[in-house]
Amino acid sequence: MSPVTQSFRGKELKPSESLKIDAFSVRIADIKGVELDRLHALSLSVGWPHRAEDWQFLRETGQGLVALDEIGRVLGSAMWFGHGASFATVGMVITSPRLQTLGAAQWLMKRVFDNIPGRDLRLNATRAARRLYLSLDFHPEKTVYQCQGSARVPTAGSPTEERGDVRTLDASDIPAAVALDAAAFGVRRTALIEKLFAHSLGYGLFDGNKLTAFALCRPFGRGHVVGPVVAESDADAVAIVRPHVADHSGTFLRVDTHMDSGEFAAFLSHAGMPVFDTVLTMSMGKRISDFAAGGPVMPKTYALASQTLG
Structure with a gap:
């Protein structure tokens, strides 16, 4: 009998060249x-x-x-x-x-x-992970559109008239940015916004001395990511993201947004950032709508800080 075969009930069996072992300690x-x-x-x-x-x-x-x-x-x-x-x-x-x-x-x-x-929890699930989170009692909320590409300032059309002045942000603007973000996101994220300011360049829209919208941009992944973006209207969101697009023209830029239509979504596409992929915002406990504040005109989160941070 060949040394690489064994006999079992009179039959010669050739052993497998590989052995799969599932049990290991983690x-x-x-x-x-x-x-x-x-x-x-x-x-x-x-x-x-x-x-x-x-x-x-x-x-x-x-x-x-x-x-x-x-x-x-x-x-x-x-x-x-x-x-x-x-x-x-x-x-x-x-x-x-x-x-x-x-x-x-x-x-x-x-x-x-x-x-x-x-705790009430929120996350952004890839397609592959959605079944897992559903099994853990997370509930679907909103689609996130991952928009990315080589940035370019759109040449078609003209910028909408801005309701204020756009200028760069500094540390003195953090309290106002925290308040705007809390109104839009539904939870006060002071430590995170402070941390993002330390790693980002920001543009804000001001009505006199009052901050009414802001967008931060920082290095991430293949280039830079713009977020969070908080504004009361599409036009205001475009006004504060446009300078970031100009700053990074010809380089990789990314924006994660819930907006699938309207002026802001169209701007991203025309700025060289079409939709690349989607994820799904899911929650456990309070839903996103449960965090919404009342009022006729409220700021909205036009772009996430990131898919991980929300």
Whole structure:
């Protein structure tokens, strides 16, 4: 008998050239104790654009967990970003291809729930992750349109008349930006807006000395991302995003928005940022509409800070 065969009930069996083993040990660790290059490798493994610097910004802004195998390789991650005692956004929920069919993402999400019990939660789900979040009792809310491309200032048409003066923002404008963002997003995000100001260039629309709209832009992924964008109208949103487009003309620019029609959506397309992909905003607990403030004219979030941050 050949040395590479075995006999079973009189039949010769040739062993398989590979052996699949599903059972291996995974442990949880704090994301802040993991080297950035290992987190970067995880996001690269699923085709996400985050740089090591983007991971560092998120670690400084929120909290998170990673799943490690027996030799310390990062196989999964999940983060949360708290705003007050009763609300958080969830993001950077990633599992390596090795674990995607083994329930690792659900396991990580349940560890997140253990750390922020009782909070209203909001996240943005990829198509592949929607079934997971539905199984965890998240509810669909709004589509997010990921608009990106090589930026260019639109030549067709003329800018709508602005209801004020557009100028750059500085640290003295943070309190007004926090108030506008809270009115639009529904939750006061003071620490996040302060952090974004430190890493961004901002333009604001002013009525006299009153800030009525703003847009921040910072390095991210393949180039820059514009967000958050908060304004009362499409025309105002266009007025504060247009300078960012001019600043980055000919380079990669991205905007994540819920707007699928109207002047702002058309502007993004004409500015070289057509829709590239979509994700779905989902919530657990209070719905987005439950956070809306009353009033005849209220600011709206025209662009997210990012899909992770909301």
